[in-house]
Amino acid sequence: MTQDQLVKEIKRKQSFLCIGLDVDLNKIPEHLLKEDDPIFAFNKAIIDATHHLCVAYKPNTAFYEAYGIKGWQALEKTINYLNENYPEIFTIADAKRGDIGNTSTMYAKAFFEDLAFDSVTVAPYMGKDSVEPFLAFENKHTILLALTSNQGAFDFQTKKVENQELYKQVLETSKTWAHAENLMYVVGATKAEYLAEIRQIIPDSFLLVPGVGAQGGNLQDVCKYGMNDSVGLLINSSRGIIYASNEHNFALAAAKKAAELQQEMKVILG
Amino acid sequence: MTQDQLVKEIKRKQSFLCIGLDVDLNKIPEHLLKEDDPIFAFNKAIIDATHHLCVAYKPNTAFYEAYGIKGWQALEKTINYLNENYPEIFTIADAKRGDIGNTSTMYAKAFFEDLAFDSVTVAPYMGKDSVEPFLAFENKHTILLALTSNQGAFDFQTKKVENQELYKQVLETSKTWAHAENLMYVVGATKAEYLAEIRQIIPDSFLLVPGVGAQGGNLQDVCKYGMNDSVGLLINSSRGIIYASNEHNFALAAAKKAAELQQEMKVILG
Numbered sequence: 001m002t003q004d005q006l007v008k009e010i011k012r013k014q015s016f017l018c019i020g021l022d023v024d025l026n027k028i029p030e031h032l033l034k035e036d037d038p039i040f041a042f043n044k045a046i047i048d049a050t051h052h053l054c055v056a057y058k059p060n061t062a063f064y065e066a067y068g069i070k071g072w073q074a075l076e077k078t079i080n081y082l083n084e085n086y087p088e089i090f091t092i093a094d095a096k097r098g099d100i101g102n103t104s105t106m107y108a109k110a111f112f113e114d115l116a117f118d119s120v121t122v123a124p125y126m127g128k129d130s131v132e133p134f135l136a137f138e139n140k141h142t143i144l145l146a147l148t149s150n151q152g153a154f155d156f157q158t159k160k161v162e163n164q165e166l167y168k169q170v171l172e173t174s175k176t177w178a179h180a181e182n183l184m185y186v187v188g189a190t191k192a193e194y195l196a197e198i199r200q201i202i203p204d205s206f207l208l209v210p211g212v213g214a215q216g217g218n219l220q221d222v223c224k225y226g227m228n229d230s231v232g233l234l235i236n237s238s239r240g241i242i243y244a245s246n247e248h249n250f251a252l253a254a255a256k257k258a259a260e261l262q263q264e265m266k267v268i269l270g
Numbered sequence: 271m272t273q274d275q276l277v278k279e280i281k282r283k284q285s286f287l288c289i290g291l292d293v294d295l296n297k298i299p300e301h302l303l304k305e306d307d308p309i310f311a312f313n314k315a316i317i318d319a320t321h322h323l324c325v326a327y328k329p330n331t332a333f334y335e336a337y338g339i340k341g342w343q344a345l346e347k348t349i350n351y352l353n354e355n356y357p358e359i360f361t362i363a364d365a366k367r368g369d370i371g372n373t374s375t376m377y378a379k380a381f382f383e384d385l386a387f388d389s390v391t392v393a394p395y396m397g398k399d400s401v402e403p404f405l406a407f408e409n410k411h412t413i414l415l416a417l418t419s420n421q422g423a424f425d426f427q428t429k430k431v432e433n434q435e436l437y438k439q440v441l442e443t444s445k446t447w448a449h450a451e452n453l454m455y456v457v458g459a460t461k462a463e464y465l466a467e468i469r470q471i472i473p474d475s476f477l478l479v480p481g482v483g484a485q486g487g488n489l490q491d492v493c494k495y496g497m498n499d500s501v502g503l504l505i506n507s508s509r510g511i512i513y514a515s516n517e518h519n520f521a522l523a524a525a526k527k528a529a530e531l532q533q534e535m536k537v538i539l540g
Contacts, residue, residue, distance in 0.1 A: 022373070062373045065380035072342045098393060099366055100420040103292070103332045110335035123368065125395045125415055127422020145395055150370040152397020155443055156436065161429045166436070173425055 001118045002139055003206065006090050007230045009055045014266040016231050017258060018056035018092065018208065020238025021046065021078065022063045029246045039067065039074035042250075044081060046242055049251035051086050053258040056234050058092040058208075079115045090234075091117045092208065096145065098123040104133040112140045119143055121186060121208070124170045128177055135179035141206075142183055146170050146198070149188025149211030171201045184208060187226070189217025189235070195225035206232050212261075213240040219261070223268050231269070237261060271388045272409055273476065276360050277500045279325045284536040286501050287528060288326035288362065288478065290508025291316065291348065292333045299516045309337065309344035312520075314351060316512055319521035321356045323528040326504050328362040328478075349385045360504075361387045362478065366415065368393040374403040382410045389413055391456060391478070394440045398447055405449035411476075412453055416440050416468070419458025419481030441471045454478060457496070459487025459505070465495035476502050482531075483510040489531070493538050501539070507531060 010016045023039045035041040047057065059078060064071035082089055093115065097107040104122075111120040112134075119141035122131055134142040147157055147167040157167040164172070174183055187198055189211035198207075207226055211217040212235050219235060226233055237257075245253035280286045293309045305311040317327065329348060334341035352359055363385065367377040374392075381390040382404075389411035392401055404412040417427055417437040427437040434442070444453055457468055459481035468477075477496055481487040482505050489505060496503055511531075515523035 024376075060369070060373055060376075062367070062369055062376035062380065066376040066384060068380070068384040069339060069342050069346065072339050076339065096369055096393070096396075097332070097366065099330070099332055100418070100422075103330055106294075106330075106332035106336040110332065110338070110341075114336060114338040123366070123393045123395050125393050125426060126366075126418050126420060127425030127427070129420050129422040131422075148370070148396050150396060150399050152370075152399040152401075155397030156395060156431070156439065157397070159431045159436075159439065161426070161431050161436065166426065166429075166431065169426065169429065 001090055003141070006055065006206070009088055009090070010231050013052065013055055014269055015053055015055055015262040016233050016235055016265055017054040017261050018058050018234045018236040019046070019050055019054045019241055019258065020094070020210075020236050021057055021059040021242065022238045023074075023242075024063060025067070027243050027246065029248065029250050031248060037070070037074055037077065039064070039071065040077040040081075043074070043078045045251040046254050047082065047086070049255040050241070050258045051089060053255065053262040056090040056092055057082060058094045058236055060094040060238075076115060079117060083116055091119070092143065093117040093120040096121050096123050098126050098130045100126065101129045101133055104130050108134045108137055112137045119184065121145065124174065131174065132178050135177060135182045137182070140182065143208050144170065144174055144183055144185050146185040147187045147191055147194060149190045149217065153188065153191075168197070168201060171198065175202065186210065189222045192218060192221035192225055195222065199226065199228065203228060204230070204232070206234060208234045208236060210236045213237050219264055220268070235261070235265075271360055273411070276325065276476070279358055279360070280501050281539075283322065283325055284539055285323055285325055285532040286503050286505055286535055287324040287531050288328050288504045288506040289316070289320055289324045289511055289528065290364070290480075290506050291327055291329040291512065292508045293344075294333060295337070297513050297516065299518065299520050301518060307340070307344055307347065309334070309341065310347045310351075313344070313348045315521040316524050317352065317356070319525040320511070320528045321359060323525065323532045326360040326362055327352060328364045328506055330364040330508075346385060349387060353386055361389070362413065363387040363390040366391050366393050368396050368400045370396065371399045371403055374400050378404045378407055382407045389454065391415065394444065401444065402448050405447060405452045407452070410452065413478050414440065414444055414453055414455050416455040417457050417461055417464060419460045419487065423458065423461075438467070438471060441468065445472065456480065459492045462488060462491035462495055465492065469496065469498065473498060474500070474502070476504060478504045478506060480506045483507050489534055490538075505531070505535075
């Protein structure tokens with residue numbers, strides 16, 4: 001999917017919501033555990049109930065890997081189900097990968113070819129040659145960790161590197177890499193006031209923003225400081241939506257939560 | 271496996287060699303492609319031929335994920351084969367993971383429980399709460415990326431953060447985390463001269479050292495600057511050993527290459 005197509009979908013749906021599919025078998029409704037593949041059954045129900053309210057889904061690979069081969073199968077079924085039934089949806093493998101050149105190419109193949117995701121999250125610590133192999137894929141997007149939403153972001157990301165915080169160095173430096181037009185960035189909502197300065201460095205890039213809701217971030221503030229002419233934001237919510245209920249009506253409850261956020265977004269876009 | 275057990279094995283085998291199992295179907299002997307599981311068949315042959323010459327194996331997860339579910343199955347078979355047949359071997363999942371707290375716990379479960387690896391490599395960018403969930407597992411080891419062996423290491427890792435290079439900040443800061451005794455570090459052999467300063471910060475920790483051979487690092491230099499009283503080094507070689515030949519005698523050729531390194535190590539240890 002191209003960035004233009006994503007912007008078009010955002011305007012059509014009046015939503016820039018991304019739903020995180022972080023499936024924990026201890027948290028899903030008990031009746032699903034009887035299914036052959038409870039993880040996929042859960043995802044399918046959530047997707048069918050919410051696809052018109054969001055523009056992206058983001059499975060975090062950790063939650064699938066923790067269940068071994070069955071988890072990986074559920075991830076594959078989920079991305080295939082999305083691509084077959086809702087090809088207009090932007091898909092994000094939240095994998096936070098990154099390795100030396102030839103190894104990053106293998107990761108890129110894993111998420112862009114074997115699993116046909118539109119994008120993957122990548123960690124910047126290993127620098128240019130660890131990220132460029134992802135950027136080389138046409139119409140695929142690499143979402144680089146810049147400023148994350150957790151407390152540990154203050155350990156290194158906000159430390160001054162040659163008079164500029166490390167996350168800003170990551171933004172500046174990555175702009176010079178080959179195919180930088182395929183870059184997006186993770187910027188946590190818990191630091192909304194940082195977004196104004198971030199927008200000075202990367203005015204046009206899409207930002208994937210976790211941390212609205214459960215982690216305390218505020219949607220209005222994020223939009224105030226982070227929105228650009230093409231919207232340029234994907235606001236992620238995971239637990240707040242998918243675990244709205246663990247009863248039989250869980251998908252409906254998730255849709256209700258997603259609709260609340262979508263309505264807020266509609267007002268902001270209007 | 272405890273660190274003491276690892277040191278004992280190093281002394282018994284007179285080797286601190288780690289063999290990287292980075293299996294690329296384009297590089298393995300053609301006759302193996304007829305096997306049900308060519309990746310596992312390759313690994314099994316390499317392991318059976320080299321286990322007495324090394325103390326650790328390190329599959330890089332990228333090479334398995336690139337083949338989807340079949341790749342993940344081959345990884346599972348490989349770790350199970352190692353644990354059943356060679357329990358004295360230290361196993362490393364080279365996964366370079368890292369995420370917010372509850373998500374890192376899922377990754378830790380994936381590699382320490384579902385796949386019973388002794389250790390996993392982790393990226394430091396997201397800070398303390400992204401690493402501590404790994405450290406919480408008893409008798410398991412977290413190998414934190416400090417200074418990697420690729421060119422991109424100079425993009426951020428060697429940049430000065432408050433008058434100290436970022437990778438040194440990572441070393442210093444990580445020492446203060448809960449269960450820091452379970453930490454080891456990745457330090458590339460291509461920067462052997464940096465090891466003297468690194469040893470001043472972390473005198474006792476084990477270092478996993480990639481980049482000897484193929485990437486240009488020198489074993490003598492690494493040992494000169496990096497060895498401590500408990501040896502404290504695991505020298506990794508991947509392509510140089512496992513792709514020594516792609517003929518029927520590939521496992522023997524790999525063993526010959528591994529034996530050359532082991533003999534060098536024996537001289538250094540003696």
